[in-house]
Amino acid sequence: MASDMNRSALDADQVGRVVVLYGGWSGEREVSLAGGVAVLKGLQKAGVDALGLDAGQDWMEQLRALAPARVFIMLHGSGGEDGVVQGALESMGLPYTGSSVLASALAMDKMRCKQFWSGIGLPTAPFILLNKHSDWPQVLKSLGGSAMVKPASEGSSLGMTKVDSASELKAAWQIASQYDSCVLAEQWLSGAEYTVAIVNGKALRTIKLETERTFYDYQAKYIADDTRYLCPCGLSAEREAAIQALALEAYQSLGCRGWGRVDLMEGADGEFYVLEVNTVPGMTDHSLVPMAAAAEGLSFSQLAVEILSACNSSSDLTQQPETAAVEQKS
Ligand SMILES: Nc1ncnc2c1ncn2[C@@H]1O[C@H](COP(=O)(O)OP(=O)(O)O)[C@@H](O)[C@H]1O
Numbered sequence: 001m002a003s004d005m006n007r008s009a010l011d012a013d014q015v016g017r018v019v020v021l022y023g024g025w026s027g028e029r030e031v032s033l034a035g036g037v038a039v040l041k042g043l044q045k046a047g048v049d050a051l052g053l054d055a056g057q058d059w060m061e062q063l064r065a066l067a068p069a070r071v072f073i074m075l076h077g078s079g080g081e082d083g084v085v086q087g088a089l090e091s092m093g094l095p096y097t098g099s100s101v102l103a104s105a106l107a108m109d110k111m112r113c114k115q116f117w118s119g120i121g122l123p124t125a126p127f128i129l130l131n132k133h134s135d136w137p138q139v140l141k142s143l144g145g146s147a148m149v150k151p152a153s154e155g156s157s158l159g160m161t162k163v164d165s166a167s168e169l170k171a172a173w174q175i176a177s178q179y180d181s182c183v184l185a186e187q188w189l190s191g192a193e194y195t196v197a198i199v200n201g202k203a204l205r206t207i208k209l210e211t212e213r214t215f216y217d218y219q220a221k222y223i224a225d226d227t228r229y230l231c232p233c234g235l236s237a238e239r240e241a242a243i244q245a246l247a248l249e250a251y252q253s254l255g256c257r258g259w260g261r262v263d264l265m266e267g268a269d270g271e272f273y274v275l276e277v278n279t280v281p282g283m284t285d286h287s288l289v290p291m292a293a294a295a296e297g298l299s300f301s302q303l304a305v306e307i308l309s310a311c312n313s314s315s316d317l318t319q320q321p322e323t324a325a326v327e328q329k330s
């Protein structure tokens, strides 16, 4: 893996000026700043002529003035990860890292991803959309008695609650609807949790996440020091190949390119289910993508260069999703 990646890595001297776009105005500003600065240092360490830009409202003018050859997007959440910045960079004619407009926007919308994956036969937990007229006991019953309530377009586990009763379901909907008017109740998945990083069309080694908390919530993600990250993940080689293949299929089916990270869980039946695709995953030095890259022998700095190298590569763009190919044949 590491040697494959080294072959496609850029010549730092040839790449020209790179601007790392970070900060921004979403709820994930702090995480973005930390990841952006880490990427900036990583690129500079590799000899890339890299500058950082904390994206305020006038970021487009500032970026134009810096005249970069490429842009490394390290903005998370709305306005940065959802296709808006990607569209602006398209119209400025600047190559950028990661997924393009459509895939970025789609991946940000958990409801449409799940509808799409169900349509093409990829496993994702059954769900029901909630609104003030929902029949709470009936919703919970049809999801099997326990559910995860989540806003469709948030990250960092914000606004999410596990529910085991109809009254909890209504209260959880009220919490989630403060983040997004579109709220999902998803069947509770009781098995282990995994994440698969994808860089330049390849799935890296799977990481297993373990927490003593009810789920991998904001506390477990950013604050608790007892969250465990296992890589190797403990799955048999065959099961790990299966989860990597599913992650890659979910990622490619949305049209993602460059890099990303797919979150998955095991259900009570032992099968894997896709939770979501992150198109700009965290990149602090203790984030999950750098952890998976390290397991492949790739340093943080090499990983940053590898992600950068994909930003004007057409390899991921021309790749047809397997599932789409199957549909076309039938
Ligand atoms: N259906 C589910 N059953 C059990 N746990 C879930 C379910 N959906 C999400 N979770 C838990 O919530 C966390 C965050 O969910 P996820 O869909 O990945 O949203 P986010 O964008 O906030 O990361 C997951 O990492 C997992 O621990």
Ligand SMILES: [Mg+2]
Residues within 6 Å of the ligand: 263, 275, 276
């Ligand atoms: Mg997640």
